[in-house]
Amino acid sequence: MRSQLALLASVALLCGAARSAAPPMPQDATEGTFVIGSKTFTESRLLGEIVAQLVTARTDLAVEHRSGLGGTLICWEALLAGEIDLYPEYTGTAWAVVLQEPGAVSDPLRAFLRVQSESRRRFDAEWLAPFGFQNSYALALREDHAEALGVATISELARVSADLRAGFSVEYLNREDGWPGLRDAYGLAFTSVRGLEHALAYEALGAGELDVIDAYTTDAKLRRFGLRTLRDDRGFYPPYHAAPVLRGETLRERPELRPLFAELAYAIDEEAMIAMNHAVEVQDRGFEEVAREFLVEAELLSAAEIADAAPTRDARQVDWLRLLGEHLYLTFVAVLLAALIAIPLGVWITRHAAAERLALGLFSAVQTVPSLALLAFLIAVPGLGLSPRSAILALTLYAVLPILRNTFTGLSTVAPEVLDAAKGLGLTERQVLMRIQLPLAARTILAGVRTATVISIGVATLAAFIGAGGLGEPIVTGLYLNDVRLILSGAIPAALLALVADKGLALVERRLTPRGLR
């Protein structure tokens, strides 16, 4: 959803080197296992958990819940590639991101039907009946303030807006379906409008620094801070109905899933969703527990059926050693592969000027591909999918350039008279390379490996977005749960690891440099 970008930006900052990520263990989608995906934020994960428990208890299917997949594109590609069978999505998001169509239909049912038919026709993806709530943009005020002003709708707010100060998230400020459109639709004219980080907007509102902020309608913080959301009485916002999206193939193979999901249709209203988000984010309760409680209360499951459900790992539990191990594994394999590609390639392009431009250009271009886009692309490749292989390949592709560039530079900056002497004395081309050029370039090549390693340690936090593990897991989970301790439990080891790797490799570099070159 919208917060994905903000999330990415924050994580990038946290991780210093690059981009980032969250949750559970990999392994390939096993044949016959019903795999449920969900995005990184609380609500998506809760919906995934509800579906997982329901399907586990009511069918004989083996169920796996891959929570914390990094955003719409990753989930959608994973669904189309058959890596997951289902994930919860929002109609408005699908309209904009997946179908990539301009404009929107404001009527919720028409929007849903349109997204449903287009997904079916173009992607063989099936939208089942909505869960029953919308998670849309909204404007929010403190309840007491709204009461005093006597506003319940945005139209009413427009009448008193000249005396109010607004603070919106930066993305909302600039989206056509955000502030600019809303302002024109309602004729809003606040005293001041400033852009600020969404998480901070609640605090500012509570402190009386702001009067109006943008919010998500099912956000648990609305309740926590005692806020009133105003009704979009002119229907400006596109509908953001949440619904399960399945692979068409899965539904054809398992027709019994249809009636099961029919029981979930309209089972979760906005109040219930807010309450569940609140339970996890504010009351620090586990996803699994909150989901189970809902299923029992909604009489979708009996206590007996619940007993069969497989326990899920608590997202707050940080298995530090496992994460560090996964992180080291991802980084090590990726840098090793990158070196195996980049060093021979670097040798080769030193002799072929045309290949040099092509190879350096190609890997520079790879470097500019946003990590999430690269991952979304890779998980659609047969044989890669939602496995650590995709993460390793992505890391490898990013790690090639620094090693390649340094290999090329190291080899081509060997003094010409040294090469002339070597050749003139009767060394073969291979001997010149192995005995003279490579040893002389070793220090520069190693510096490239060092750069690649440090970058990879930063980027590897992103592996969590496709469930490949690593220290990114607690970072993203923590961001959504508003849990600084959790964020730091991933970010600090990642930073330390980068530092240790940097210093360690610098030492190796020194040790491997002959005295004559120091």
Place this chain on the structure above:
Amino acid sequence: MIRLEQVSVSFQAPGGAPVRAVHEVSLEVARGETLCLLGASGCGKTTTLRLVNRLRSPSAGRVLVDGADVAAADPIALRRSMGYVIQAGGLFPHLTVRENVGLLCELEGWDAARTRARVDELLELVSLAPREFAERYPSELSGGQRQRVGVARALALDPPILLLDEPFGALDPITRRELQHEFTQLTRRIEKTILLVSHDLTEAFRLADRVALMDAGQIVQLGTRAELESAPATPYVTRFLEGFVDA
């Protein structure tokens, strides 16, 4: 014995016009003789030298070593049969003096003890005490010492031919003088066929039996010092001998 027959080297300059670096050069260096290619920079003397060990190929003419056309020879074997010394030594900076001098022996498959003995012998020959210098790196040597190591390295496989390109060009006058003196002593002992490149008239006459004065890719005059001085072939020779050509 080295023999050049009507050798020319021309290449296409980046601008497009063909450049004649060497034009119809013929010469012969007899066994045990030292011949110096003398001339101002850009006259084609280094290019001529590099034809002998096939670092360059002639566009026309033939280069013969002991009667055989080098174009037909294996370049690696050819080069290992000729020592090669360049300005400032061209030592391998990541290798010690011992490793620099012994590299070719090692590549030829000599055992460690034989290589070691040969390196010690060569270092003694160029007046560097092995115990003091063998384990040093090039960066830990003076310019003169580096040049001596360069000569020792070129002699490693005891090649019958030596090619030297401005071997003492980067040294201060006193060191240069000293090395030139030692070099003449050395060549008297080791009996090599030597082709030398220099821009320095004094050096050429001091080290070489005969001198080939080159200008614009051609040999202007080839002969002994006495021949050049008593019968200069052209006014250019006279001017060069009188030091009026800025080398």
